[in-house]
Amino acid sequence: MSKIIAKEILSERVVKLEIEAPRIAQKRKAGHFVIVKVGEKGERIPLTISQANKETGTITLVVQKVGVSSHKLCALEVGDEITDVVGPLGQATHIEKFGSVLCAGGGVGIAPLLPIVEAMKAAGNKVITVLAGRSKEFVILEEEIRKKSDEVIIMTDDGSYGNKGLVTEGMERVISQEKVNLSVVIGPAIMMKFCTLLTKKYNIPTVVSLNTIMVDGTGMCGACRITVGGKTKFVCVDGPEFDAHQVDFDEILQRLQAYKHQEAEAYQATLNK
Amino acid sequence: MSLDKEYLKEQRSLAWRDELRKSMPAKERTSRERVSMPEQEPLVRNKNNEEVNLGLTEQMAIEEARRCLDCVDPTCISGCPVSINIPSFIKHIEKSDFLGAAKVLKETSALPAVCGRVCPQEIQCEKACFYTVKLNKTPVAIGHLERFAADFEQKSGSVSVPEIAPNNGFNVAVIGAGPAGLSAAGDLAKYGCNVTVFEALHEIGGVLKYGIPEFRLPNSVVDVEINSLKKMGVKFFTNFVVGSTASIQDLREEGFDAFFVSSGAGLPNFMGIPGENYSGIMSSNEYLTRVNLMNAAQSDYDTPVFLGKHVAVIGGGNTAMDSVRTAKRLGAEKAMIVYRRTIEEMPARVEEIYHAQAEDIEFFCLTNPIEYKADETGHVSSMTVQKMELGEPDASGRRRPVPMPNSEYEIPVDLVIVSVGVSPNPLVPKSLPELVMSKWGTIEVDKETMQAHNVPDVFAGGDIVRGGATVILAMGDGRKAAAGIMKYLKSKHTK
Numbered sequence: 001m002s003k004i005i006a007k008e009i010l011s012e013r014v015v016k017l018e019i020e021a022p023r024i025a026q027k028r029k030a031g032h033f034v035i036v037k038v039g040e041k042g043e044r045i046p047l048t049i050s051q052a053n054k055e056t057g058t059i060t061l062v063v064q065k066v067g068v069s070s071h072k073l074c075a076l077e078v079g080d081e082i083t084d085v086v087g088p089l090g091q092a093t094h095i096e097k098f099g100s101v102l103c104a105g106g107g108v109g110i111a112p113l114l115p116i117v118e119a120m121k122a123a124g125n126k127v128i129t130v131l132a133g134r135s136k137e138f139v140i141l142e143e144e145i146r147k148k149s150d151e152v153i154i155m156t157d158d159g160s161y162g163n164k165g166l167v168t169e170g171m172e173r174v175i176s177q178e179k180v181n182l183s184v185v186i187g188p189a190i191m192m193k194f195c196t197l198l199t200k201k202y203n204i205p206t207v208v209s210l211n212t213i214m215v216d217g218t219g220m221c222g223a224c225r226i227t228v229g230g231k232t233k234f235v236c237v238d239g240p241e242f243d244a245h246q247v248d249f250d251e252i253l254q255r256l257q258a259y260k261h262q263e264a265e266a267y268q269a270t271l272n273k
Numbered sequence: 274m275s276l277d278k279e280y281l282k283e284q285r286s287l288a289w290r291d292e293l294r295k296s297m298p299a300k301e302r303t304s305r306e307r308v309s310m311p312e313q314e315p316l317v318r319n320k321n322n323e324e325v326n327l328g329l330t331e332q333m334a335i336e337e338a339r340r341c342l343d344c345v346d347p348t349c350i351s352g353c354p355v356s357i358n359i360p361s362f363i364k365h366i367e368k369s370d371f372l373g374a375a376k377v378l379k380e381t382s383a384l385p386a387v388c389g390r391v392c393p394q395e396i397q398c399e400k401a402c403f404y405t406v407k408l409n410k411t412p413v414a415i416g417h418l419e420r421f422a423a424d425f426e427q428k429s430g431s432v433s434v435p436e437i438a439p440n441n442g443f444n445v446a447v448i449g450a451g452p453a454g455l456s457a458a459g460d461l462a463k464y465g466c467n468v469t470v471f472e473a474l475h476e477i478g479g480v481l482k483y484g485i486p487e488f489r490l491p492n493s494v495v496d497v498e499i500n501s502l503k504k505m506g507v508k509f510f511t512n513f514v515v516g517s518t519a520s521i522q523d524l525r526e527e528g529f530d531a532f533f534v535s536s537g538a539g540l541p542n543f544m545g546i547p548g549e550n551y552s553g554i555m556s557s558n559e560y561l562t563r564v565n566l567m568n569a570a571q572s573d574y575d576t577p578v579f580l581g582k583h584v585a586v587i588g589g590g591n592t593a594m595d596s597v598r599t600a601k602r603l604g605a606e607k608a609m610i611v612y613r614r615t616i617e618e619m620p621a622r623v624e625e626i627y628h629a630q631a632e633d634i635e636f637f638c639l640t641n642p643i644e645y646k647a648d649e650t651g652h653v654s655s656m657t658v659q660k661m662e663l664g665e666p667d668a669s670g671r672r673r674p675v676p677m678p679n680s681e682y683e684i685p686v687d688l689v690i691v692s693v694g695v696s697p698n699p700l701v702p703k704s705l706p707e708l709v710m711s712k713w714g715t716i717e718v719d720k721e722t723m724q725a726h727n728v729p730d731v732f733a734g735g736d737i738v739r740g741g742a743t744v745i746l747a748m749g750d751g752r753k754a755a756a757g758i759m760k761y762l763k764s765k766h767t768k
Contacts, residue, residue, distance in 0.1 A: 258552035
């Protein structure tokens with residue numbers, strides 16, 4: 001059981017939760033995730049840890065309402081308890097002084113990007129961050145990101161905030177101006193695919209953090225398997241971060257659709273309740 | 274707790290045992306037919322989730338117990354990985370002292386109701402029974418009787434708690450709450466240790482909960498056994514991944530004196546053939562976890578699962594049988610086992626194969642998938658298989674399957690469950706680089722004490738050592754490790 005200490009509504013569909021998890025707060029590093037289950041009949045879902053506070057023993061999760069489980073999680077209030085929280089899981093981000101690091105976050109993917117931006121900055125890198133969203137309300141955690149970045153570029157599809165255009169346009173602007181040593185991209189799979197195509201063109205080493213379907217999250221079920229460099233890898237124990245240029249994004253996009261129909265039906269039923 | 278020859282002899286010469294032996298001539302005992310386990314009708318049970326085997330009645334159990342000759346040298350015990358005092362518990366049944374029988378089981382087994390259901394007795398105690406070895410007759414139904422006694426106790430409401438030695442002050446951590454861990458926890462508690470079990474999942478029981486289906490081992494049966502351990506003072510922490518949530522070094526600093534690693538076989542194997550990552554193709558671990566642990570087939574639970582109409586399960590082990598029989602129960606019109614050797618080579622228990630056949634499961638033997646095809650949404654729609662024939666024996670002693678040229682054909686499928694084995698879970702070993710590992714990723718241990726090479730306070734057992742075995746072998750490891758841990762702690766303490 002993990003008690004909710006604070007809750008902040010970032011947008012209509014995105015909620016930030018600070019929860020009690022003292023052991024996880026001690027151990028977590030940038031890149032780690034937790035598995036969360038709400039209620040006895042709940043589903044186990046992976047969520048990347050956005051922030052942690054060792055003193056208060058809390059971790060912060062940012063959740064976007066996309067289906068039944070995220071809806072239930074977002075509906076919890078301060079003082080409520082999350083039935084199960086386990087972690088930190090996965091491999092931590094590989095942090096070192098690369099030089100100039102271009103980070104790109106799309107929508108709720110900005111949340112897991114934050115600790116990486118922090119860690120890259122702390123390791124002495126120049127960090128330039130591109131934040132992107134469909135419109136203004138999808139650009140979250142801007143203030144926190146600004147504090148740890150040397151430069152921030154904001155892109156929205158509809159131009160309601162920052163520059164009008166896609167995340168790749170913002171990235172390309174940075175790439176055209178200076179030598180980028182590493183790129184880190186987190187967001188929807190389709191966004192990561194196109195960002196990866198871009199950095200491949202410029203031959204910039206790129207890391208992506210993948211959010212696939214998982215059940216146990218500890219290497220047992222294989223639901224999260226993907227193909228990297230022609231080999232099957234498990235996102236939960238081998239990842240969640242991979243060399244973007246080796247990842248088969250089309251397969252990921254197709255596998256993410258696996259339960260789409262069932263999930264949509266279940267979500268509609270929940271909303272109708 | 275140890276069952277040395279003296280103890281067995283002493284027990285056997287108790288007056289009541291003597292009297293019971295004399296009450297019926299051996300010839301009369303051996304002339305009786307072995308009891309057969311009542312079971313649900315195959316074509317009824319393949320549509321429900323209730324237990325297949327219904328259990329013996331009191332009368333049936335007593336009758337069967339009479340067949341046991343209470344041998345001077347009970348060879349059956351040597352066939353039991355946890356050394357249950359088999360003649361003693363059976364003779365308790367014969368004299369209608371069913372609770373007494375259960376007590377005997379619990380002297381050496383933390384999970385008798387589980388073992389009575391899932392142990393392969395036919396290759397263990399029953400294979401070593403006097404009837405099998407010397408009389409060439411069907412052995413005493415030791416497994417059925419074990420289940421009977423354990424169930425009787427569970428239903429009686431007066432579940433006995435084994436005797437516990439005075440607290441010795443040692444703190445022992447058990448990592449993983451599956452059969453190996455639970456068995457070790459039970460013995461360590463009996464020795465007087467403070468035992469804490471750390472479990473990564475949100476439920477206690479490991480494979481007994483996420484793997485073995487309800488129709489073969491109801492969760493409620495497992496829970497009674499877990500409650501017994503709680504009554505013995507064993508503490509459980511769920512949602513705790515040792516190696517991630519805390520390292521072994523952290524736990525040492527928190528006061529743990531020794532560790533038993535029973536983190537199981539995690540990573541499912543896949544075949545690496547084209548199309549294997551289409552949706553609708555999953556490991557048996559995933560399928561069974563969704564259905565058994567997450568209750569995905571029940572509409573009021575949030576986890577989804579595919580309910581296939583044409584389901585192929587690849588493999589011939591017990592997990593494959595569990596998967597295919599689950600698929601049938603969840604409404605598959607066609608539930609198939611696809612296996613590259615013949616039924617004779619299948620690693621599954623004979624009983625499971627027989628049950629599956631009776632339940633209308635189709636067997637495609639000497640058949641191997643080589644490619645999957647998908648519909649326009651990326652969901653599997655058919656599999657290309659190849660016919661095989663048996664060639665020369667391989668390293669396992671089984672004849673190697675060899676593909677037959679030009680024998681490919683298509684089988685339409687909408688759900689494929691890959692059940693071709695598992696590899697050990699890497700999480701604990703990764704966090705303890707000093708451990709000596711085999712090339713298969715299993716932890717190397719001393720075979721008697723289960724102590725890890727190089728790291729004296731770490732012991733290991735079950736699938737993390739064996740790579741993929743049975744519940745009872747894991748439990749045997751747990752018992753050996755508990756004894757090994759005690760020996761280690763005592764010697765360290767006296768130094």
